[in-house]
Amino acid sequence: QVQLQESGPGLVTPSETLSLTCTISGDSINSHSWWSWVRQPPGKGLQWIGEIYHGGTANYNPSLRSRVTMSVDTSKNLFSLQLRSVTTADTAVYYCARNNFFSLQYWGQGTLVTASS
Amino acid sequence: EIVLTQSPGTLSLSPGERATLSCRASQSVTNNYLAWYQQKPGQAPRLLIYYASTRATGIPDRFSGSGSGTDFTLTISRLEPEDSAVYHCQQYDNSPLYGFGPGTHLEIK
Numbered sequence: 001q002v003q004l005q006e007s008g009p010g011l012v013t014p015s016e017t018l019s020l021t022c023t024i025s026g027d028s029i030n031s032h033s034w035w036s037w038v039r040q041p042p043g044k045g046l047q048w049i050g051e052i053y054h055g056g057t058a059n060y061n062p063s064l065r066s067r068v069t070m071s072v073d074t075s076k077n078l079f080s081l082q083l084r085s086v087t088t089a090d091t092a093v094y095y096c097a098r099n100n101f102f103s104l105q106y107w108g109q110g111t112l113v114t115a116s117s
Numbered sequence: 118e119i120v121l122t123q124s125p126g127t128l129s130l131s132p133g134e135r136a137t138l139s140c141r142a143s144q145s146v147t148n149n150y151l152a153w154y155q156q157k158p159g160q161a162p163r164l165l166i167y168y169a170s171t172r173a174t175g176i177p178d179r180f181s182g183s184g185s186g187t188d189f190t191l192t193i194s195r196l197e198p199e200d201s202a203v204y205h206c207q208q209y210d211n212s213p214l215y216g217f218g219p220g221t222h223l224e225i226k
Contacts, residue, residue, distance in 0.1 A: 034216070046162065046205055050214035061213040095161055101168060102209035103152035107161035 002026040003107035004096050012090075012115050018083040022096030022108060029077050030054045034099040037070065037081045039092040040110075047092075051099060052079055086115045119144055119210045125148035129224040136193040138221045140206035145186045150209035153191045154180055155222075157202045166191065180197075193223075201225045 008020035019081065022035070037049040050060035052070040052114045060068050083090060091114050097104040123177045130136055135204055142149065149169040154162035164173040166182035193200055206218040208213040 038215075045219050046207075046217040047183040048213055048217070051214065057215055063213070094124075100180070101152075103164055103167040103207060104154075104162070105164050105167075105173065105214070107163070110161050 002098060004098065006094060006096050006108045006110065006111040008111060008113070010017075010094060010112060012086050013111060013117055014087055014115050015085055017081060017111055018081070018094075018115070020080050020081045020094055020111065020113070021098075022080070023076070023078045023111050025077075025097075029079060031070055035072075035079050036097045036099055036104060038095045038097055038104065038107075040095070041073040041089075041092040046074060049081065049083075049094075064081055088115050091115045118212060119146065119208055119216055121206055121208060121216060123204075123206060123218040123221045125221060126219075127222045127224065129226055130133050131226050132195055132196050132198060133169050134196050136191075136196055136200070136223055137155040138191040138193075138223070140184075140191070140202050142187045142189075142208060146189075146208045147210055149185050151182075152206065152209075153180075153201070154203060154205045155202045157198075162205060176207045194226055198225050 002027045005023045012018045034051045038050040052058040060069045067084045072079045093110040095110045096108045098106040122141045124139045152170045153166040156162040170182045179194050183190050203220045207221045
C-alpha cells in the first residue's frame with residue numbers, strides 16, 4: 001500500500017523559503033511515476049504546484065515557476081519542494097501525491113504551512 | 118489554460134437520493150483526461166474517477182462518471198451520510214498540467 005508523508009516547518013517567515021519533504025513508503029520513487037505537490041489555502045480550492053520524475057525532470061505551474069524548485073533523493077525514497085520568497089498568500093495545506101492515469105492517485109495527509117512573522 | 122467550472126456550488130440531498138454534479142471545461146479536455154475527487158473536512162482528497170468514467174480502486178459502484186469534450190458529470194446514486202464532502206474535478210492539459218475546479222459541496226441532510 002502506497003503511503004506518502006509530508007514533513008517540514010509549519011511556520012515560515014515572509015520573504016523566506018518554504019521547504020517540505022515527502023517520504024514514500026510502499027513504493028519506490030524509481031517506479032515509472034511522476035510525483036506531485038498540491039496546495040490548498042484555508043477554505044479554498046486545490047492548486048497544483050508541480051511534478052517531478054525520479055531522474056530529476058520537473059514540470060511546474062507557470063504561476064509559481066519563478067519561485068519553485070523540486071528535487072528527489074532516491075537513496076532516501078523521497079522528494080522535496082522549495083518555494084522561495086513566500087508571502088501570506090502562500091499559507092496553505094501542502095499535499096504530496098503520486099501521479100497515475102493523468103490524475104493524482106495517492107495523497108499524503110497534508111501539512112499546514114503558515115507564512116507569518 | 119483550461120478553466121473548470123463546477124455546479125452547483127452547494128447541493129443538499131437526503132440519504133437514498135441521487136446526486137448529479139457537473140464539471141464544465143472552457144475548452145475540450147484532451148482524451149477525456151478528467152478526474153473526480155472526494156474531500157472530507159480535514160482530509161486529503163481521494164481519487165474517485167479517472168479518464169472521465171473509470172472508477173479508482175476500492176470506489177463503490179454507487180459512484181459513476183460520464184461525459185466527454187467539455188461537459189462531465191459525477192453521479193452518486195443511493196446517497197449515504199458518509200458521502201457528505203466537497204467534490205473536485207480535475208483536468209490534465211498543457212499548462213498547467215493539472216487544473217482543478219472550485220468544488221461542489223454536497224451535504225446529506
